[in-house]
Amino acid sequence: MTAVPMPVDSMAKVDLLLGQAIMLAPDHWDDTTATLHEAMGIALLMAAQHPTGEPVDLPDVNQQNVLGFVEQALREVQSWDLALAADLPDLARLRVLLADVRRALVAAARQG
Amino acid sequence: MWEAVRREFTRLHWDAEPPFTQDLMADWTQTVHRLMAIRRAMGPVPDDDPVALLATATMGAARVREVRSIVAPSLQGVDAALADVARALVARPDDVDRQGETWTLNQVAYELVHWVRVQAPDDRAGAWLQAGETALDSAIHGTASRSTMSAGLAAWQEALAAVQPVHETAIVRRSVALGHLMLLREAQAMVSEGRDRGMLPASYAEAALDNLRGLARAHHATLRQIDGRQLGTSRVDQAVMLKVGAAVRQITTRDGAETPDARLAGLLRSGFGQAIVVGNLLEQPSARTATEALGRLTLEYVANPSILRPVGPSGAGDGGRPTPRAPAPVWEAAPTPPSTQPSIQPGTVLDGAAVQERCRARDFGVAAATADPANPPELLRGIDLSRWPQLVADGRQAVTDLVASVIPMAYAQTRGLTNAEDLRGQMFVELMGAAYRFDPSIIGPERWPMYAWMTVKHTLWRGVDDYGVVRKRIRGPRPTAVSMDQWDPPSTNPGPSDIIEERDSISVLARAVEQLPTSLRGPLEESMRGSSTRAIAESVGYSESTARRRLHEARELVKAELAGVEGNHRGHEFVPDPVLDRAQRLFEESFGPVSAPERRHGPAR
Numbered sequence: 001m002t003a004v005p006m007p008v009d010s011m012a013k014v015d016l017l018l019g020q021a022i023m024l025a026p027d028h029w030d031d032t033t034a035t036l037h038e039a040m041g042i043a044l045l046m047a048a049q050h051p052t053g054e055p056v057d058l059p060d061v062n063q064q065n066v067l068g069f070v071e072q073a074l075r076e077v078q079s080w081d082l083a084l085a086a087d088l089p090d091l092a093r094l095r096v097l098l099a100d101v102r103r104a105l106v107a108a109a110r111q112g
Numbered sequence: 113m114w115e116a117v118r119r120e121f122t123r124l125h126w127d128a129e130p131p132f133t134q135d136l137m138a139d140w141t142q143t144v145h146r147l148m149a150i151r152r153a154m155g156p157v158p159d160d161d162p163v164a165l166l167a168t169a170t171m172g173a174a175r176v177r178e179v180r181s182i183v184a185p186s187l188q189g190v191d192a193a194l195a196d197v198a199r200a201l202v203a204r205p206d207d208v209d210r211q212g213e214t215w216t217l218n219q220v221a222y223e224l225v226h227w228v229r230v231q232a233p234d235d236r237a238g239a240w241l242q243a244g245e246t247a248l249d250s251a252i253h254g255t256a257s258r259s260t261m262s263a264g265l266a267a268w269q270e271a272l273a274a275v276q277p278v279h280e281t282a283i284v285r286r287s288v289a290l291g292h293l294m295l296l297r298e299a300q301a302m303v304s305e306g307r308d309r310g311m312l313p314a315s316y317a318e319a320a321l322d323n324l325r326g327l328a329r330a331h332h333a334t335l336r337q338i339d340g341r342q343l344g345t346s347r348v349d350q351a352v353m354l355k356v357g358a359a360v361r362q363i364t365t366r367d368g369a370e371t372p373d374a375r376l377a378g379l380l381r382s383g384f385g386q387a388i389v390v391g392n393l394l395e396q397p398s399a400r401t402a403t404e405a406l407g408r409l410t411l412e413y414v415a416n417p418s419i420l421r422p423v424g425p426s427g428a429g430d431g432g433r434p435t436p437r438a439p440a441p442v443w444e445a446a447p448t449p450p451s452t453q454p455s456i457q458p459g460t461v462l463d464g465a466a467v468q469e470r471c472r473a474r475d476f477g478v479a480a481a482t483a484d485p486a487n488p489p490e491l492l493r494g495i496d497l498s499r500w501p502q503l504v505a506d507g508r509q510a511v512t513d514l515v516a517s518v519i520p521m522a523y524a525q526t527r528g529l530t531n532a533e534d535l536r537g538q539m540f541v542e543l544m545g546a547a548y549r550f551d552p553s554i555i556g557p558e559r560w561p562m563y564a565w566m567t568v569k570h571t572l573w574r575g576v577d578d579y580g581v582v583r584k585r586i587r588g589p590r591p592t593a594v595s596m597d598q599w600d601p602p603s604t605n606p607g608p609s610d611i612i613e614e615r616d617s618i619s620v621l622a623r624a625v626e627q628l629p630t631s632l633r634g635p636l637e638e639s640m641r642g643s644s645t646r647a648i649a650e651s652v653g654y655s656e657s658t659a660r661r662r663l664h665e666a667r668e669l670v671k672a673e674l675a676g677v678e679g680n681h682r683g684h685e686f687v688p689d690p691v692l693d694r695a696q697r698l699f700e701e702s703f704g705p706v707s708a709p710e711r712r713h714g715p716a717r
Contacts, residue, residue, distance in 0.1 A: 041364045045360070
């Protein structure tokens with residue numbers, strides 16, 4: 001067990017951000033959506049395992065698109081101490097998935 | 113054996129003036145308990161067993177709010193007949209044709225749940241009962257092997273049943289919608305793959321895909337109605353969300369050994385993750401068409417399972433597709449390890465600091481397991497409630513480690529004795545008790561091995577009789593235990609295989625104890641710590657006979673669990689597993705006499 005405090009507020013934020021991203025994601029399911037859903041599954045479980053007592057605020061929630069939410073979630077996850085990996089077995093997987101989704105969304109945006 | 117049940121069925125259908133019940137769901141819940149008792153009598157019950165699924169579906173139906181009590185013919189006659197069947201099965205377990213009886217049980221349960229569903233006027237309760245009926249229907253018309261997917265879907269159904277009383281809470285609705293959305297995406301991927309590889313007829317697959325997308329759109333609409341920033345949670349919500357999250361993670365975790373058709377079959381049998389029940393919980397009008405269509409597709413598959421043509425993992429049309437990467441394993445509760453295995457090699461010498469640290473973890477664990485969250489003891493002040501389960505797990509781990517560090521003593525002291533197995537079992541129990549009792553502040557942490565040694569010697573001194581029962585303390589001379597062949601063993605140290613077996617036995621046994629309900633685990637653990645039945649009764653505030661009965665029940669359950677684990681591991685091959693055999697033996701021979709509470713006779717006339 002590590003002594004690193006669990007970033008429960010940040011986890012709740014990631015859960016909400018990915019929820020927003022899924023809400024805005026297109027109805028057709030492709031590989032990117034699949035990856036996003038898997039990340040959501042991890043975030044959902046993490047948030048349930050480590051609940052926060054504080055309400056979480058998402059700024060500019062109406063002005064962001066899927067990529068914006070994913071990027072914000074990725075930043076949050078990347079701010080977590082890597083020593084948490086001992087307590088969060090899916091941490092690395094979540095980082096990888098979010099990075100993949102972001103890369104795919106950026107590529108899609110460039111292609112127009 | 114089933115004759116009385118058959119007679120009661122007939123009475124249920126044809127009796128002109130049957131006895132009535134005011135609350136059919138209450139009666140039905142009782143009947144399902146009976147069905148489960150019969151199922152348990154036939155062996156361990158996996159989560160995705162059809163009768164277990166019927167039980168969770170019934171729980172969901174019973175939890176639907178604002179459903180009027182249903183006045184209907186009473187099921188009490190059927191109940192009584194089923195209770196007789198359960199008793200008969202328990203009485204002569206060796207004479208039972210398990211496969212045949214399971215088959216009969218599924219048929220009986222199917223007919224009963226159908227009868228109850230027809231009587232239930234409420235659509236939401238009916239949808240739950242339909243889920244149970246479909247599970248049984250599937251088992252009857254096409255048996256399927258267990259799969260990761262089916263186990264995950266069973267967990268999902270259980271989570272939905274837990275959601276039922278709090279489904280109006282925004283955060284819970286959000287979790288269910290998101291969870292089902294992920295499940296639908298998984299289903300979409302599987303159905304697409306099934307269509308592309310020729311496993312499903314194109315028309316069936318297209319209809320399924322259309323409705324999966326339609327339901328996903330409805331879930332999107334539900335999510336848009338929920339403002340994520342305004343979500344608050346209660347403790348109940350958190351517990352429910354944890355169940356939902358764990359189930360979803362299990363479903364979306366791909367098991368490399370699981371074939372696509374096994375995953376697809378699991379999804380189809382589950383009514384695509386109980387779509388109708390989810391639709392009812394979320395109350396999204398736009399979901400209705402899609403959920404009903406998915407329900408129809410499920411029934412179509414159940415009635416004709418051959419529409420899904422199995423294709424092996426390397427079958428035609430595979431196209432060299434890479435095996436999906438398996439994500440990290442799901443841990444149900446934060447960093448709780450899946451089982452209590454010693455984290456050290458048996459016989460590892462722990463220095464004073466290590467013993468001290470483990471004793472502290474043990475004390476935290478015991479406190480967390482027994483404390484009242486509303487009024488935590490000093491030791492737990494300032495520790496978030498969500499961490500308590502982890503403290504309990506850490507405490508158990510610490511005790512397991514303490515025992516593992518000294519377990520070779522038991523071998524050294526018993527090697528060559530005629531009743532070595534019995535003695536070792538008893539020593540293990542006594543060492544567990546010692547690990548709980550040991551107080552480093554009085555004795556000194558570095559003296560744990562000495563304390564354990566004294567415990568082992570004491571057990572040896574007391575000894576066990578030919579039946580593995582601890583002898584009563586007597587002052588008279590005790591016959592000396594001698595080895596059968598009168599020779600000293602070449603070494604007093606246990607061999608490597610003995611150590612490995614012993615370590616695994618400890619963990620199997622500890623896991624079985626851990627799975628007991630709190631009301632039974634508490635007395636058993638007290639007993640393992642060396643408390644007398646009277647002391648246990650006093651500490652928890654019930655009579656001595658009740659304490660004795662609970663101890664007996666706990667021991668029986670652990671015994672059954674060990675037998676069940678053994679059965680699961682063996683499968684159909686009947687290969688003896690030394691670890692499980694040993695754990696079973698350890699339990700049977702050392703947890704104290706497994707005897708039923710004494711039958712009380714009235715005074716002689």
